[in-house]
Amino acid sequence: MRRFDYARAEDVADAVRYGTRRDALYLGGGTNLVDLMRETVAQPAALVDVTRLASTIEGTETGGLRIGAAARNSLVAEHPAVRQRYPALARAILAGASAQIRNMATVGGNLLQRTRCAYFYDVEGSRCNRRSPGQGCDAIEGLNRGHAVLGTSSSCIATHPSDMCVALAALDAVVHLAHEDGERSLPLTALHRVPGDRPDIETVLRPGELVTGVELPRLPLAARSTYRKVRDRASYAFALVSVAAAVEVEAGIVQDVRLALGGVGTTPWRARHAEETLRGQAVGEPAFRRAAQAELAAAVPRAHNGFKVELAVRTVIGVLNELTREEA
Amino acid sequence: MVVNGRPVRLPEDPRVSLLDLLREHLGLTGTKKGCAQGACGACTVLVDGARILSCLALAVQYSGRSVLTIEGLAEDGQMGPVQRAFVDHDGFQCGYCTPGQICSAIGMATEIERGAPSHVTADLTGTVEASAAEIRERMSGNLCRCGAHNGIIAAIQAACGAGP
Amino acid sequence: MSLEQAPLPLGPSSWAIDAGPDPLAARQGLIGAPLARRDGPAKVTGEARYASEVRLDGMLYGALAFSTIPRGRIVAMDTSSAERAAGVALVMTHHNAPRLHSTVELGTAERAAAADELPVMQDDRIRWNGQPIAIVLAESQEQADHAASLIDATYQPEPAITRFDQARADARPPALYQGDPLRQTIGDPWTALAESPHTVDAVYTTPRHHHNAIEPHAVTLAWDGDELTVHDCPQAVTHLAWSLAQVFGIRQDQVHISAPYVGGGFGGKMLWQHQILAAAAARLSGRPVRVVLSREGVYRVVGGRTSTEQRVAIGAEDDGTFTSLVHTGVVATSRHNNVPEPFIKPARCLYATRNATFEVKRADLDMLANTFMRAPGEAVGTFALESAVDELADRMGVDPIELRLCNEPAVDPSSGKPFSARHLIEAYRAGAERFGWEARSPRPRARRDGEWLIGLGCATATYPYNRFPGGAARITINRNGDATVEVAAHEMGMGTGTVQSQVAAERLGLPVEKIIFVLGDSSLPGVVLAGGSQQTAAIGGAITAAHRELVGELLKLINCDSPLAGLHPDEVGTIPGGLGRLDDPSRSESYTAILAAAGVDTISAEATAPEGMEQLEWSMHSYGAQFCEVRVSVITGEIRVSRFLGSFDCGRIINARTAASQLRGGIVMGLGLALMEETQVDGRSGRIMNPSLADYHVPAHADVPDIEVMWTDIPDPHTPLGAHGVGEIGITGTAAAVANAVYNAIGVRVRDPPITPDKLLRHSPGR
Known part of the structure; x- marks a missing residue:
């Protein structure tokens, strides 16, 4: 790890002032960034500690919920409003990492965590376009069982690792940002970039731009949402495939649906094709399968990750079956 | 920062992790380094009562916080109840993951007490029970390679007064 | 030891064919008692001090840099940035490393401990991807790590064999492995197979595995002139002392290894390059050094279990009797050492058959030396063999337990030797009853709970009894009645000090609280490898021998008016706190009385255990029956082991x-072997791509159900204490029991563990 300067921000203005310094990075719980620095994937000259900024979780005037970026993942999952009104989010967080890590990791940090692609991490021994643009990608022809099948490009097939973001993507979350030039908000689904030919540019954030919070809109159907994660180990493992879903059914017909996938995309993958296919359809496995297949039609499998297409279809069907069991 | 009730000075080098501060600067080697990657849980300590991984924690981030390590768990020079239960239930073999398991178990107990759900909690809005399945899931961040899992769960259930 | 028991005669003076059983084997009392670990309080309070926790004055911290190509030469190395970095005291490469003698490969000399005999940073050659190319010493670990990351090497790569399928074409018979050619043919297996009415013939593969002890390899060491003191975590303190002495051209007694606690070993904690590099760098820098391998470093520097490709073919008559047994295959090896994973060992002892062929071939790769890992041979060999037996039972429509038991051999089928003790049938019967085996449906997909299919499977476990030469012990009795027992043995989780304190207490007739057991130091007696599940028997034999010697010394010490005067050691036995006449227990003397009468404070005796002749006379193995229940999701193919039971036959249990x-x-x-473990190597580069505990999955708590274990507790009449070691047998048969249960659950046979969801998905309808 390269030596760096450390500063603790007391408020947002303080943070963005430090944060616009060259080679400065914001530091949340450190559960990803400290590891990346130790591996020399990240080599910031300065860290701006933003863990003492807003961490409150409170209702909004429009009936939603606003979560401060410094809120620890565990406290979000534990919050009564999240458990009651957005259970998919609680379940997604609880399916990620370990209790210790969830106690450290912040919401802002979780949004910006980076891929666990082994070639991305292997600074000394492997080529990676995400780490070093133009270098080449050793994953495309290499060991890619864990890699993405959606949103990939010929330069990068790295999977976005977050569970929490998958639920946020499904639940129409909005991300609040701050910069020296002012504040703005974005849908969570607009935050992350698919790699294209610049996999090194992972988000639409401007240099020095800070995530200050996440807002969940009022979304009644989310009260019956869930998150299912399939992994190689029963706990403490990244997803092979995960599904966040919420469905509203009336008289056996899907009125509205939110669906997002994890483990299969280069970004937290909102499954809009599947949603469109499903709206207005009769509840049941045939419709669920058509919807899932519509989303996965664009999949580009590689040598070892082809199973994710079928696994994602099955998991979507399983989750939708579970959510609509009483209506069927 | 306060460690086991004693004030300590933060390191001058900001790269020093909380784990290395404990082990290399303070001589508190009971907290173990298993991976330094946040992947094994051997470095688990309690910060203001919450269990965290000291290997991924930069010490400078924890100024003003209160850290409790395995060395701080003894009561009047006697093993604490969780420590004693680990001995009674053979909740370890080589002993290297053990301090992390114990600190993690103590942090977990408070999480269950305040009703925090876990991945295996069926009803997110209901009450939380300290069942074996719940404890297993909640302790999964602490790897043990000797395979003492059964003894660890039994020890935690015994110490936390939970049923099977 | 209870008062009403008769004096305990001394243990046998030999373990050859005419030796009687060890009297201790039949003793009740401390033997078998579930004593809590004596080092438990030290381990749960953090007081136990491991190798990386010893602080030496003026100590420097080391960090390694590793090669990124599998084979070739280093043509340039830029170490200038590293040398200029803050806090750096030394950068050592092949340019400035001191000249070292060769290491000696494990198994080629009594005290050899190295994985291979490659030169250690002595030339510009690269022999595997990940080979250490430099070591940096600095004032802090942070500084050393940073400086090591600044080292820039330029290579001239050479063609390398890094894929198994490349190497496989040139597979060849290995050199002798522990005196064994790893090939044998009995009768005419191919004709018998062709003529069998029932057959199975399948290929099974297993990947590389890593030990992944939670304590990473660590060494803290210092030179004082030509004397080297090493705080390490090895499974062989004496071997390590000798081996380091060879490398540095000094005497064994000039190397002092201290290792009171080892944070897990599993076969991986022997001599690897990091200890040699630390000692060489300490010599160059003139200061003490600590090197703790990063987790990645453990994967780059320390080999693991290698991959195998095994064919198992079985022919059977209508009544289930095996007519032919074929177990052959190829294992990946490195060019530079000889550990051909001996997967044929279980097949050679488990089933009666008149026709058989067994063979292991090696395929050499440009990879880090592979090595022993828990139950080398048996762990993966039982996976293939016991899966095949299950497949045959399924085809024949017979119960897999009955199929196994109707092929129980009367003598060892490959050596013709009698078994010293074999009670596998009892283990199966007891285990099956306890587990509820009768509830199993022979038809897959017959039991279901919601989306979860439930299956049961079983498999046989087996692991040899070993007792290697060199076990020695020193027993010292004090005037206050304490006894100190010293052995150069190891505590890496087995409970060695606790178990052997029980043995010594019972042997000496003292309460266990009076026993001080000292281990983990190369200055102690014995050459005792903590491997091959041999420590229990090796130390037990050593204590037996030292006790016999001690009794002789005590009898020499007593004066002529003692009730024991003039007696031979075989005429006395142990009574509480002393010795008594076997023919008249009322005539006895306490140790303290003997010492007091002779006016001495202590009496001490040291002896080496007699050679392991028992292994020449008998086929000696532990056995077990493993039972597994799994739940498999029909939707996702996820597997959860919901119940497990192991029923073992492994001699007398001491604790x-x-x-x-x-x-x-x-x-x-x-x-883990069954469901998740795999060291992933990129075949293009020979580089391990999952060198972390995040990407190499070992079982987490959520993966481990309640595991019930039981045992026959029948002493082996031919071993010290009637005991067998129990460290390795548990892993054997387990993966097959899981795979067989998965088949029973979902009807999919997976022959290439780890059995992950994707492998089930390929063949499963999904509802």
Whole structure:
């Protein structure tokens, strides 16, 4: 790890002032960034500690919920409003990492965590376009069982690792940002970039731009949402495939649906094709399968990750079956 | 920062992790380094009562916080109840993951007490029970390679007064 | 030891064919008692001090840099940035490393401990991807790590064999492995197979595995002139002292290894390059050095279990009798050492058959030396063999337990030797009853709970009894009645000090609280490898020998008016606190009285155990029956082991508590082998791509169900204490029991563990 300067921000203005310094990075719980620095994937000259900024979780005037970026993942999952009104989010967080890590990791940090692609991490021994643009990608022809099948490009097939973001993507979350030039908000689904030919540019954030919070809109159907994660180990493992879903059914017909996938995309993958296919359809496995297949039609499998297409279809069907069991 | 009730000075080098501060600067080697990657849980300590991984924690981030390590768990020079239960239930073999398991178990107990759900909690809005399945899931961040899992769960259930 | 028992005669003076059983084997009392670990309080309070926790004055911290190509030469190395970095005291490469003698490969000399005999940073050659190319010493670990990351090497790569399929074409018979050619043919297996009415013939593959002890390899060491003091975590303190002495051209007694606690070993904690590099760098820098391998470093520097490709073919008559047994295959090896994973060992002892062929071939790769890992041979060999037996039973429509038991051999089928003790049938019967085996449907997909299919499977476990030469012990009795027992043995989780304190207490007739057991130091007697599940018998034999010697010394010490005067050691036995006449227990003397009367404060005796002749006379193995229940999701193919039971036949159990933990521990590692463990190598580069505990999955708590273990507790009449070691047998048979249960659950046979969801998905309808 390269030596760096450390500063603790007391408020947002303080943070963005430090944060616009060259080679400065914001530091949340450190559960990803400290590891990346130790591996020399990240080599910031300065860290701006933003863990003492807003961490409150409170209702909004429009009936939603606003979560401060410094809120620890565990406290979000534990919050009564999240458990009651957005259970998919609680379940997604609880399916990620370990209790210790969830106690450290912040919401802002979780949004910006980076891929666990082994070639991305292997600074000394492997080529990676995400780490070093133009270098080449050793994953495309290499060991890619864990890699993405959606949103990939010929330069990068790295999977976005977050569970929490998958639920946020499904639940129409909005991300609040701050910069020296002012504040703005974005849908969570607009935050992350698919790699294209610049996999090194992972988000639409401007240099020095800070995530200050996440807002969940009022979304009644989310009260019956869930998150299912399939992994190689029963706990403490990244997803092979995960599904966040919420469905509203009336008289056996899907009125509205939110669906997002994890483990299969280069970004937290909102499954809009599947949603469109499903709206207005009769509840049941045939419709669920058509919807899932519509989303996965664009999949580009590689040598070892082809199973994710079928696994994602099955998991979507399983989750939708579970959510609509009483209506069927 | 306060460690086991004693004030300590933060390191001058900001790269020093909380784990290395404990082990290399303070001589508190009971907290173990298993991976330094946040992947094994051997470095688990309690910060203001919450269990965290000291290997991924930069010490400078924890100024003003209160850290409790395995060395701080003894009561009047006697093993604490969780420590004693680990001995009674053979909740370890080589002993290297053990301090992390114990600190993690103590942090977990408070999480269950305040009703925090876990991945295996069926009803997110209901009450939380300290069942074996719940404890297993909640302790999964602490790897043990000797395979003492059964003894660890039994020890935690015994110490936390939970049923099977 | 209870008062009403007769004096305990001394243990045998030899373990050859005419030696009687060890009287201790039949003793009740401390033997078998579930004593809590004596080092438990030190381990749960953090007081136990491991190798990386010893602080030496003026100590520097080391960090390694590793090669990124599998084969070739280093043509340039830029170390200038590293040398200029803050806090750096030394950068050592092949340019400035001191000249060293060759290491000696494990198994080629009595005290050899190295994985290979490659030069250690002595030339510009690269022989595997990940080979250390430099070591940096600095004032802090942070500084050393940073400086090591600044080292820039330029290579001239050479063609390398890094894929198994490349190497396989040139597979060849290995050199002798522990005196064994790893090939044998009995009768005419191919004709018998062709003529059998029932056959199975399948290929099974297993990947590379890593030990992944939670304590990473660590060494803290210092030179004082030509004397080297090493705080390490090895499984062989004496071997390590000798081996380091060879490398540095000094005497064994000039190297002092201290290792009171080892944070897990499993075969991986022997001599690897990092200890040699640390000692060489300490010599160059003139200061003490600590090197703790990063987790990635453990994967780059320390080899693991290699991959195998095994063919198992079985022919059977209508009544289930095996007519032919074929177990052959190829294992990946490195060019530079000889550990051909001997997967044929279980097949050679488990089933009666008149026709058989067994063969292991090696395929050499440009990779880090592979090595021993928990139950080398048996762990993966039982996976293939016991899966095949299950497949045959399924085809024949017979119960897999009955199929196994109708092929129980009367003598060892490959050596023709009698078994010293074999009670596998009892283990199966007891285990099956306890587990509820009769509830199993022979038809797959017959039991279901919601989306979860439930299946049961079983498999046989087996691991040899070993007792290597060199076991020695020193026993010292003090005037106050304490006894100190010293052995150069190891505590890496087995409970060695606790178990052997029980043995010594019972042997000496003292309460266990009076026994001080000292281990983990190369200055102690004996050459005792903590491997091959041999420590229990090796130390037990050593204590037996030292005790015999001690009794002789005590009898020499007594004066002529003692009730024991003039007696030979075989005429006395142990009574509480002393010795008594076997023919008249009322005539006795306490140790303290003997010492007091002679006016001496202590009496001490040291002896080496007699050679392991028992292994020449008998086929000696532990056995077990492993039972597994799994739940498999029809939607996702996820597998959860919901119940497990191991029923073992492994001689007399010395400590029911620690033995149970050892057996369970092996089973847990077997669950890992079955379901998740795999060292992933990129075949293009020979580079390990999952060198972390995040990407190499070992079982987490959520993966481990309640595991019940039970045992026959029938002493082996031909071993010290009637005992067998129990450290390795637990992993054997486990993966097959899981795979067989998965087949029973979902009807999919997976022959290439780890059995992950994707492998089930390929063949499963999904509802």
